[in-house]
Amino acid sequence: MAAAYRLRQLKWRFKLRLAQWLLGDKATAPHFAWAGSGSSTQLCARIAESGHENILVVTDKPLRELGIMDRALASINLQTTNVHVFDGVEPDPTFSQAAEGTALFKAHNCSAVLAVGGGSSMDAAKIIALAAVNDDDPRGWVGLNKAPEKGVPIYAIPTTAGTGSEATMGAVITDDTDHSKQIISGLALLPRAVALDPELMLSLPPGITAATGLDALTHGIEAYIGIWERGSRSETALMAVKGVFRWLPQVMAEPHNLRAREGMALAAYYGGVAINQVNVGNVHAIAHQLGARYGIPHGVANAMVLTEVLAIYGSAAAPKLEALASAIGLPEATADSFIEAIGALRASVGLPSEHEAILRHDIPAMAEAAIVESDDYFSPRLLTVDEMSTILTSICAAH
Ligand SMILES: [Fe+2]
Known part of the structure; x- marks a missing residue:
């Protein structure tokens, strides 16, 4: 098992070098x-x-x-x-x-x-x-x-x-x-x-506003914490994260507030600019399985998985998460406080932390599929099949 993980890591590092060599560090294209x-x-x-x-x-x-x-x-x-x-x-x-x-x-x-x-x-x-x-x-x-x-x-x-x-x-x-x-x-x-x-x-329903907003947040976070420093990803990813924390609660409270809607539109756009340079990470690798198997909306799946993945990264993501905690103005600039803030935001916009559609016997197959997808992303670190299963079990409402 340990040997298999080391082999994955070797291939993964080779992929990063290859991507850096083929694509370079410049932003991809003007628009x-x-x-x-x-x-x-x-x-x-x-x-x-x-x-x-x-x-x-x-x-x-x-x-x-x-x-x-x-x-x-x-x-x-x-x-x-x-x-x-x-x-x-x-x-x-x-x-x-x-x-x-x-x-x-x-x-x-x-x-x-x-x-x-x-x-x-x-x-x-x-x-x-x-x-x-x-x-x-x-x-x-x-x-x-x-x-x-x-x-x-x-x-x-x-x-x-x-x-x-x-x-x-x-x-x-x-x-x-x-x-x-x-x-x-x-x-x-x-x-x-x-x-x-x-x-x-202005007429976007609250459920879609919340789910798509958490998708934008996930883009910002996954682009910011990944190991590939490329183009403007740090700057644009940070703007996405700050924008969602700043404007999403207000959009939910005042759906017709044009300034807040514009703030969210920009946050989502910046998140897109960031992932266009360095792609997404493990959260998306798992969320895509939930979408494919159960039709769980993409933003809802990301929102559930996000806190679990960030917590399991441990020291591999902690310094970046501390920076994000500081950027959104939390009194304590720690990884834990940032993860707690995401959980609080998710609850405040009415999104779940677990889902009844997820069946325990599907978890091994979904964990394997998530591993295959995740090896193409430059997340803070590779997760093991056991870690993928732990994350999926933690969001399974049918305990
Ligand atoms: Fe996404």
Whole structure:
């Protein structure tokens, strides 16, 4: 067992060196963001200035029916740009949904995609942007940096504050054939320009506001404590963590507070910028298993797992967690006090610390799957299968 762990560690350190050598320490790519009330207007102007005569808006039916899509697009100049809408995106979008969108894109001779929605719409739009100009099977693009180099321009107006997909060169897509979640990444997936418009987030329900907010917090923390120091990850990750602690309680108490909604939109964006450079960590490796097996929403799963993973790291993460405790102004700058503050925030926004859907007999298989995924992340340290099982057992409500 100890020998197997040492072998994993050797491979893991080799992967880090390889990633550092291949990708370097510079930030990945430039893109542009407008933030603040009405900023979708500026993005719409940019789309017109870019000369797109036909664009495909990628969204979901509820946002269209609630009128949020129309508000996001209110400033599009219909004299110069024809808007075609694909509203067939569902939570956990699939390759076949992306194919439907791609067919519409081609039928209308579009030259750009504009995602209006949460992570699902943004991720689907990214796949459509690639498939629009590459005829090969998108399943062949799965993996790190395997996406084709060429895609059409992607613009994004996020309507949730959490996923950070508006700032990343990755997309999560579900394979219809086996329901597995796949990650496609490459520079062509990075949006050209985004608008973080809090006016479009005012009607976000409290449960989604809380869960997506804890996802953004997890992005900030996992990027900040990882062992790969790259680009602006420390600065942007810190802004994500501080932003969530500063604004999420206020957004929950005052859902129509534009300043607080904007603060959360920025925190989520910064979290996206940070993970775009150094990726996520063990919390996501476990949370993805809970999403895949039980359909537990991503932010809810992260929120449950986060405190347990941070506690189990021990001294490997303690100095960074002390820095985060200090950054959010806790009276005691210790790792324990920071973990307690996360637990208190989670409870205050109504998210659970354990879940009744988790079955004890599933834990060994989920722990193994989490180990496989975690070996691709540069977390503070590798966890053992026993540690993964301990964490999963601790969030299992059926004791
Ligand atoms: Fe996430």
